[in-house]
Amino acid sequence: MPHAHETLSETVQRLSRDRFTRFGRLPLQGFQTARERFVRLDPEATRLLLAKRGEMLDLLDDETVREAWISEHVRQLGEVAYRHNQFLSPADIDSSPAAPIYRELLARLRTALAAPSSLMPLDQALQPLLAAHHAALWRWSTGLLAERFGDSLAQPVCSEYRAELQLKVLGIHVQQLAEPILDLGCGEGAHLVRHLRTLGLAAWGMDRLAAPDHVVWQGDWLDADAPLQPQSWGTVISHMAFSNHFQHQHLRRDGTAAAYAARYMKVLEALKPGGRFAYAPSLPFFEALLPQQRFQVTRRPVAGTAMEATEVLRRT
Template identity: 40%
Template sequence: MLNAASVYGVLENQFELNRNRSLFFRKADGGPVLELSRQTLRMLTEQTDEVAAYLNDGLATGAYTRLVQHVAAKTLARFMEADQFLSFAPDDRVRLVGLYDLFLMQLHRALSRPDLREEASLRRLAAEHYVRLSRFLIESNGEEAVRTFAASPKLTAVPCAEYSSRFQFEMMDLEAADLIEPILDLGCGQHANLVHALRSQGMEAYGMDRSADDAPYLLRGEWLEAAFPLNRWGTILSHMAFSNHAVHHFLRSDGKHEAYVRKYMEILRSLKVGGKFIYTPGIPFLEELVRQNPAFAIQIQRSSSMAERLKEAEGKDGLGRMYTACIRRMI
């Protein structure tokens, strides 16, 4: 008997099979390296009537909508797991749900026709779906962002690491007593280690990240889509987050240059008078925008004590240009 647990189990197996495979690499025959798993194919070819009944029932009860949304959300998570610099606007997320709705409906129709439910036909439908997914990535993030994915069948991940609160305190040379509340950690990571550390000291601290856990003081979303109201924050912190993404986009010819400039200024205006935006690494070309603005004062910490120790331990000067920037709102 096919039920939700078995269907979601097959989907999890399917995601694991294609983990770290590139949507953009093509085999000698022109086909994708992503494929339907044996478990998926067995379910579709050996439990045809049960799958059709499950989908029909889901269309009537709303379970189908939840299924499509789950698969789309899982796909976005895998995209961002492979490359932290990929980002998706709300409209992109809606469109991806539509792509999976299209694919599942194609499979649903194929199961009702003996000539279309053979493995070869199902594989062809899947290949067409993977082509649509690759186009979706190009249209949502630009060709330059995904160009390297075509070089190899296996992805080289650009992961996003989470750091301990102690590490972040030392890298940004923070002193809790100097932080003005309320505090926002921009790009706090899923577990929001720095936010939890600040709150454990009785401070009013919040976090924002697209993968943040569920908590009343954590805001889940993309910072380019988020609103930063005037005079809202006493301190905004961002360790290896906003600045890394801003630099990434400015190095791309099709990057979101203007969007990051606008968001940077919006973040600064969201500070209370006397409030600070503290981030590492610094972003010289954005700091130049505010250097002559009397509303803000720039303080550069050329190299944190932690960065100095890392350089000494590694015997390299690759971190020599790293610094922490502190932008204070003056008026």
């Protein structure tokens, strides 16, 4: 039921977010095998629909509310897709519209709520609706991955790493970091940013999935310009993030490597003279093109891996 001071619309959105959290963090195969759980509505949601049937019908008939719900569901689905495959871009997700899936869901929900309650208990009436919705989400997810990667279950590892491990991989000693510090692709938890701040360092982060607050920007590094103003950072760090994606796009026939190259140069211009851009994996195909009179490139092997880490010093 609604929490104190919570409108019915807000309650619906809260329950939806809870459902996304529960099912969205499953691997794709896990989502498929969780079908039986997916088609059973949560008890709180069932009680809400029964108690507020008339109000729910009014909300579903309100086009503004309905479209707002659809937009929010599509946004959350995009976040889930990105968590499953970090190489999906916003353009990839936008190319496979999900709004019709949720428009159909709400239309069928309205029909079920409008039917006489004597015909069938509501939770039973909703099971075929949720089963069809589960199938539609499965088709959307696997179709998107198959189109972009040739594999309907393509799920590269998308992990958040301990702050200490990130520093070790990059070969960074905290006492040598020039402030202020930007972690580009800091991850949802911004672990390194918060670790550095506990050490008294001026650190900020940016990530598509991070909740924005006073130390983190939420945004895509190809679009967000606010964090990358000229000569604003002493150090920019990106562990298994920006350069990983740049490398991936470089290897794709239809990749956006040119956009990444332009953004890489914008990162370098955002460094103060004497500032450093530290990242892994290395990008030798692009680093070789940097003008040596302006930038000094240092690569070092990462112990226990076939990977190298890079540090680019801005000379002037």
